[in-house]
Amino acid sequence: MNYSKQYRPLSYWGRINAVWYRHARVYNSDFLSNAFPPFLEPLIFLAGLGIGFGAYIQTMGTVNYLLFLASGIVVTSSMYTASFECTYGTFIRLEFDLIYDGMLGAPLSPSDLILGEVLFAASKGWLFALAVLIVTWLLGIITTPWSFLASFIGFICGLMFATLSLWITSVVKNINHFNFYFTGLLSPMFFFSGAVFPLENLPAAMRYVAEVIPLTHVVRMARAFCIPGGIGWYLLSDLGYCLIFILVTGVMALRGLKKRMID
Amino acid sequence: MDDWAIKISHLNKSYGSVMAVNDLSFDVHRAECFGLLGPNGAGKSTAMKIIYGKALPNPSRETTIDILGYNPLTDPLTIKAFSGIVPQEDNLDSELNVTDNLLIYARFYGIKGAAAGRKIEELLHFMELEDKAKVKIRHLSGGMKRRLTIARALINDPLLLILDEPTTGLDPQVRHLIWNKLRDLKSRGVTVLLSTHYMEEAFQICDRIIIMDEGCKLLGGPPQQLLKDNLEEHVMEIYSPDCLRLDNTVWGKWPGLRHESFQDTTFVYSNNTQELVQLADSLPLTSYHVRQSNLEDLFLKVTGRGLNELQ
Numbered sequence: 353m354n355y356s357k358q359y360r361p362l363s364y365w366g367r368i369n370a371v372w373y374r375h376a377r378v379y380n381s382d383f384l385s386n387a388f389p390p391f392l393e394p395l396i397f398l399a400g401l402g403i404g405f406g407a408y409i410q411t412m413g414t415v416n417y418l419l420f421l422a423s424g425i426v427v428t429s430s431m432y433t434a435s436f437e438c439t440y441g442t443f444i445r446l447e448f449d450l451i452y453d454g455m456l457g458a459p460l461s462p463s464d465l466i467l468g469e470v471l472f473a474a475s476k477g478w479l480f481a482l483a484v485l486i487v488t489w490l491l492g493i494i495t496t497p498w499s500f501l502a503s504f505i506g507f508i509c510g511l512m513f514a515t516l517s518l519w520i521t522s523v524v525k526n527i528n529h530f531n532f533y534f535t536g537l538l539s540p541m542f543f544f545s546g547a548v549f550p551l552e553n554l555p556a557a558m559r560y561v562a563e564v565i566p567l568t569h570v571v572r573m574a575r576a577f578c579i580p581g582g583i584g585w586y587l588l589s590d591l592g593y594c595l596i597f598i599l600v601t602g603v604m605a606l607r608g609l610k611k612r613m614i615d
Numbered sequence: 616m617d618d619w620a621i622k623i624s625h626l627n628k629s630y631g632s633v634m635a636v637n638d639l640s641f642d643v644h645r646a647e648c649f650g651l652l653g654p655n656g657a658g659k660s661t662a663m664k665i666i667y668g669k670a671l672p673n674p675s676r677e678t679t680i681d682i683l684g685y686n687p688l689t690d691p692l693t694i695k696a697f698s699g700i701v702p703q704e705d706n707l708d709s710e711l712n713v714t715d716n717l718l719i720y721a722r723f724y725g726i727k728g729a730a731a732g733r734k735i736e737e738l739l740h741f742m743e744l745e746d747k748a749k750v751k752i753r754h755l756s757g758g759m760k761r762r763l764t765i766a767r768a769l770i771n772d773p774l775l776l777i778l779d780e781p782t783t784g785l786d787p788q789v790r791h792l793i794w795n796k797l798r799d800l801k802s803r804g805v806t807v808l809l810s811t812h813y814m815e816e817a818f819q820i821c822d823r824i825i826i827m828d829e830g831c832k833l834l835g836g837p838p839q840q841l842l843k844d845n846l847e848e849h850v851m852e853i854y855s856p857d858c859l860r861l862d863n864t865v866w867g868k869w870p871g872l873r874h875e876s877f878q879d880t881t882f883v884y885s886n887n888t889q890e891l892v893q894l895a896d897s898l899p900l901t902s903y904h905v906r907q908s909n910l911e912d913l914f915l916k917v918t919g920r921g922l923n924e925l926q
Contacts, residue, residue, distance in 0.1 A: 358772070361692035362725045370722045377719060378710045450706035456669055457700030457768070458723035459692045615630070615661070615670035 361459035371460065371468025372475070379476075390429060390483035397425055398491070401548065413550055415579060422488040423502075423578035424547035427570045429484060430477030430506040431513045435538060437473040438517035439530045446521070452613055462613040466606055470514040477510020478503055481574070494578045502577040508594050509570040515601040516566070522608025541567045546575075569593045620645045620775055620806040621666065622681040627673040628661050628830075635661040636672070637830035643808055643823075648801050650821035650838075651810040654918055658830035659810035660703055660779050666808070667695055667777060683774060696724065699768030703779040705760045707767070709752045713744065716752065717767060724771045738766040741796065758789035765793065769800075776800060778809040782816060794820050814910035828918040838910055846913045847873065847884035851891040854880050854902040869894055877915075884908065 362370060379386055402418050412420040445451035452465055482503040488494040520533055544551075544558065545567035551559055562568050569590035576582035621643035628636040636658040643649040651659040664670035665680070668691025672678055680686055682694045708716050714735060721731040739745050742762040747755065755763065761781065768776060778797075782790040790813075797820050801807055811817055817824050818838050825835040834841055866874060872894065873884045885891050891905050 359693070359697040359774070361696045362723070366725060367723070370719075370725075373722055374708070374719045377715060378708070381711065381715070449709050450704055451708055453669075453702060453704070454706035454708065454767075455723070457667065457695065457702060458720060459695040460723055461692060614668070615664060 364464075367460050367464040368468045368471065371455070371465055372472050374455070375469070375472040376475075390433075390480045391487055393429055394422070394425060394484040394487045398422060398487070398493070413552070418493050419579065420550075420575075421548060422484075422491075422493045423499075423575040424571055426481050426484045426488075426502050426574040426578065427477075427506050427509040428542055428545075428547050428567070429480040430509040430570075431538065431541075431567055433476045433480045434473040434510040434513040435517045435534070437476060438469065438514045439521055439524075439533060440527065442469060442518060442521045443524065443527050443530070446609075446612065447527075456613060462610045463606055465613070466518060466609050470511060470518065470602065470605075473514035473517075474507045474510035477513070478507040481506020481509070485578075488578075496578065496580050498583065499578040502574040505570050505574040505577065508573075508591075508598075509567070511598050512566050512570065512594055512601070515598050515605050518605035519601050519608060522605055522612060541565050544568075545571045547571045566594070566597050618644055619681070620647070620683055621649075621808065622679065623662075623666075624679050625675065625677040626662065626665065626680065627675060627678065628658070628665060628670060629673055634830045636665070639827070639830065639832055641825050641832065641835065643806060645806050646801060646804045647822045648797065648807040648809070648820050650817040650824035651808070651827060652812065652814070652817055652824050652914060653810075653827035654812060656829075657827040657918075659827060661830075662827075663777050663779050663808065663810060667691065667698060667700055696771065697773060698775045698777060699771065699773035701764050701768045701776070701778040701781055703783070705757075705764055707752045707760060707763060712749050712751050713739070713755070713763060714748045716763065717770060720767050721770050726770065734770060738769055741769070742766040743792065758785050761785060761789065762793070765796070773805060775806045775808065778807070780810055780812070782811070782813065790816070812914075814914055818910050826914060826917055833917045834913075842908065842910060842913055846908050846916065848886045848908060849884070849888050849891060849905055850908040850912055851883040851885075851895065851903055851905045852880055853883065853895075853898075853900060855900070865898070875916075882912070884912075 361367070398418065398421065401421055406417055409417045411417060455465055456462070485494065485499055485503055489499070517533070520530075524530065542548075544554075544562050545565055546562065547567070551562045551568070554562065573587050573590050576584070576587055619642055621641070623642070624640040626636055626639040627634065639658070639662060641649075651662065653659050661670055665672050666682055666687060668687040671688070672680070680688070683697065685694050687694055708719065711719060717735045717738065718731055721727070721734060726734060739748055742765060744759060744762055744766065747759060747763075752760065765778070765781065768778075776797075781797075782793055785793070794816070797807055797809075801820075807820075809816075809821070821838060823835070823837050824841070826833045826841075834845065836844070866872070869890070871885065871887075871890065875882050883891060883894065888905055895903050895905075
């Protein structure tokens with residue numbers, strides 16, 4: 353039986369876009385309280401660490417300390433925003449508010465919901481990285497025009513932590529378990545990713561651990577675009593790591609969450 | 616084009632060791648209102664979820680599911696594109712207001728801009744929610760949420776409307792409003808599949824029903840017909856905390872009367888009211904009344920009056 357165009361589901365991208373649009377609409381519906389923190393956070397960070405430590409440390413290696421710090425925290429807020437969105441946010445939509453149940457009554461599949469969610473979290477990652485960059489541009493800390501490209505590293509960072517977080521969400525039964533993820537995984541990652549101090553002088557064992565941490569690779573890429581002369585072919589291995597990481601955790605997240613969405 | 620909207624046969628679904636749906640078969644005509652009746656845990660919701668791909672049936676060669684020519688295992692999106700789903704729990708988007716809920720949902724079907732605006736206005740009017748257009752979901756009453764959920768399911772002008780207990784927990788006014796709207800939709804050619812445990816609801820709006828229990832179909836047909844075929848016309852309810860007096864020595868004298876007891880009430884069935892009144896007169900009764908038997912009696916007769924562990 354053939355039905356008119358009216359009863360055909362949207363195309364693949366149309367469906368993912370519609371899911372993305374839902375999240376964006378919710379985000380925009382409280383624009384003021386959602387728009388300030390991404391700008392405020394880097395300011396607090398740069399003021400706290402920059403003014404405090406900055407009085408003692410002028411350069412980190414060959415780079416001015418403020419520039420080192422600012423270029424390091426471009427993507428850390430992307431990590432946190434994508435992680436919050438895809439842990440607490442997703443869990444509440446899945447288990448408490450039954451938003452996904454409602455959406456699955458429309459012509460959308462579970463993987464549409466998951467991919468839309470990942471893309472939205474990555475978009476937030478881009479936006480948060482851009483906010484940090486705007487603040488550092490205005491303060492005159494980051495000056496190279498290439499630094500605009502670092503915002504897209506925020507997008508990649510958002511993808512990585514969205515897929516990782518969704519995978520974790522797919523196995524979590526109790527919302528409080530996310531505490532382990534944030535304090536046990538993300539906090540140490542923040543410090544041992546090279547965001548606030550360089551990895552070169554760490555003990556060898558810890559340097560290897562740092563190379564396994566996903567955040568290290570996006571911090572390195574983002575910094576390369578923010579520091580004059582930082583761009584080089586060596587970044588391709590970081591990009592490769594990110595792509596593989598996104599693919600593997602993404603497949604795990606898809607498999608786990610589909611099971612929770614379809615009885 | 617054939618006349619069937621839904622054709623289901625030999626459908627099975629188990630959760631662990633529990634058979635939620637057990638060899639279920641039923642067909643629904645186009646533009647018919649079809650009711651699934653049964654106590655909580657009878658498998659009504661599960662059967663509905665399978666129709667739109669939210670639950671997967673047990674794999675079996677014998678099972679066939681045909682929803683307007685499509686199979687939910689291979690084409691769930693197409694089925695959802697021409698259907699409207701009203702789930703049992705309200706799952707409106709609590710982070711958005713009434714209009715935005717419909718706007719976002721319209722987008723899932725590719726309805727945007729002015730077309731979406733017109734449709735939303737029409738639906739808010741249809742479900743009598745015009746003055747709630749900008750209200751947050753958490754400020755709506757249960758009846759309003761339910762009406763909005765139905766409005767949401769109508770955003771694509773569905774050919775098939777699936778409602779899981781649409782009026783559970785609602786007051787009589789809202790219930791009657793929803794029944795009217797469903798009759799209206801049916802007259803416009805929409806096929807309606809609903810589940811309920813309100814017998815009056817089934818009687819009021821369903822053309823045909825099936826009664827389910829523990830995943831199995833027990834009876835099926837038009838409600839009036841089912842009553843006529845399976846139950847005496849009248850029933851007398853005798854309320855007495857000490858039912859013991861109505862023992863076999865009493866029933867032995869009234870061989871034509873069927874009776875059963877449930878908690879403190881004894882139900883006596885007959886096609887002859889005279890007989891029931893004579894029985895009442897012969898007993899030292901203080902509290903009884905004779906009435907027409909209804910679908911609820913039939914429901915309780917076939918599903919049993921006791922509670923099962925899922926209720």
